[in-house]
Amino acid sequence: DTEVTQTPKHLVMGMTNKKSLKCEQHMGHRAMYWYKQKAKKPPELMFVYSYEKLSINESVPSRFSPECPNSSLLNLHLHALQPEDSALYLCASSQEGQENSPLHFGNGTRLTVT
Amino acid sequence: AQSVTQLGSHVSVSEGALVLLRCNYSSSVPPYLFWYVQYPNQGLQLLLKYTTGATLVKGINGFEAEFKKSETSFHLTKPSAHMSDAAEYFCAVSGDGGYQKVTFGIGTKLQVIP
Numbered sequence: 146d147t148e149v150t151q152t153p154k155h156l157v158m159g160m161t162n163k164k165s166l167k168c169e170q171h172m173g174h175r176a177m178y179w180y181k182q183k184a185k186k187p188p189e190l191m192f193v194y195s196y197e198k199l200s201i202n203e204s205v206p207s208r209f210s211p212e213c214p215n216s217s218l219l220n221l222h223l224h225a226l227q228p229e230d231s232a233l234y235l236c237a238s239s240q241e242g243q244e245n246s247p248l249h250f251g252n253g254t255r256l257t258v259t
Numbered sequence: 260a261q262s263v264t265q266l267g268s269h270v271s272v273s274e275g276a277l278v279l280l281r282c283n284y285s286s287s288v289p290p291y292l293f294w295y296v297q298y299p300n301q302g303l304q305l306l307l308k309y310t311t312g313a314t315l316v317k318g319i320n321g322f323e324a325e326f327k328k329s330e331t332s333f334h335l336t337k338p339s340a341h342m343s344d345a346a347e348y349f350c351a352v353s354g355d356g357g358y359q360k361v362t363f364g365i366g367t368k369l370q371v372i373p
Contacts, residue, residue, distance in 0.1 A: 149302070176359060187349055187363035188303065201359060235302050244358040245291045245310065250302030 148172050151236050151251035159259055160226060166254045168219040168236030175241035177219040178248065179211060182233040194219060195241055226258045261286040261355035265348075265364035273372050278322075278337040280367045282350030285331065291358060292333045293351040294324055297366075303349060309333060320344070345371045 149170045158164050168177065175196050180188035193201035194213040208230075210222040219236055233253045240246040266281040284290055292309035307318025309326050316324045324335045333350060350364040 151302075178359075185366075187366055190360060193359050195359070201357075237302075239359075244354070245308055246358075247293055247305040247308050248295075248303070248361060250295075250304070252300070252302045255300075 149236055149238055149249050149251035151234075151254050153254060154252070155255050155257075157257045157259060158223065158226065160228070162226075163222070163224045165223065166221040166234055166236075166256075168221075168251055169217055170236075170238045170249070170251075171217055172238060172249065173216075173240075174238035174249070175216060176239045176246075177213060178237040178239070179209075179219070179221050180235040180237060180250075182235055182253070184232075188235055192221075223256075226256075228258050231256055231258045261290065261352050261360075261362050263350050263352050263362055263364035265350050265367050267367055268365060269368050269370065271370040271372055272340045274342055275339050278335070278340045278344065278369065280335040280348050280350075280369065282324075282333045282335065282364060283331050284333060284350070284352045286352055286355045288354045290355070291353045292324075292326065293353075293361075294318065294322070294333075294335050295349045295351060295363075297347045297349065299346075306335070306348075340369075340371045342371050342373060345369055 177194045179191040182188045191205045192211045197213045212220040235253045236251045237248040262285045264283045294306040295303040297303045347366045353361040
């Protein structure tokens with residue numbers, strides 16, 4: 146069982162919809178991440194939160210809006226997405242302050258934009 | 260900038276045979292190196308991570324990786340493949356640009372033939 150929980154598992158949305166992806170972890174990790182993974186490709190970093198503050202934004206389009214309400218929760222708000230945004234969105238967490246701390250991934254949300 | 264090269268996007272081995280997945284890295288700073296495994300429709304799971312000073316790193320499910328600084332390599336091995344090892348394997352590096360920026364290789368899909 147994964148210790149990082151992502152909901153929903155699947156999401157289909159139109160280009161004019163607004164939806165949110167949710168991620169929760171209870172490992173006490175203070176760094177949380179959003180990754181995007183296209184089919185047959187490696188994960189690509191989108192955002193990193195450190196102690197609930199946005200620390201890295203990999204030049205992600207503004208139609209993706211992250212939010213970290215508290216140390217256990219991470220959201221990704223979606224608005225006006227394009228079909229090419231269809232992908233597996235992975236949330237991850239890690240211990241802050243430990244440079245070789247590995248990432249703990251959720252099972253992802255498979256997003257389809259129609 | 261850091262990078263990871265995984266040689267062979269697809270590797271096939273017979274059940275019981277040696278598994279060897281190749282990974283070469285590039286980094287301007289001492290790297291933090293990881294191997295992750297991804298089963299279909301799941302997130303990534305840590306197999307093992309490099310610890311500074313170690314040469315041979317042991318991971319879960321019988322996997323090992325050998326760090327060779329002179330060859331900038333971190334190849335993954337398992338003496339005897341099992342059917343359950345069939346999955347996608349990603350080598351990853353961090354450190355250059357901050358330890359939270361993890362760069363993944365393109366992945367190697369391992370097929371185990373009965």
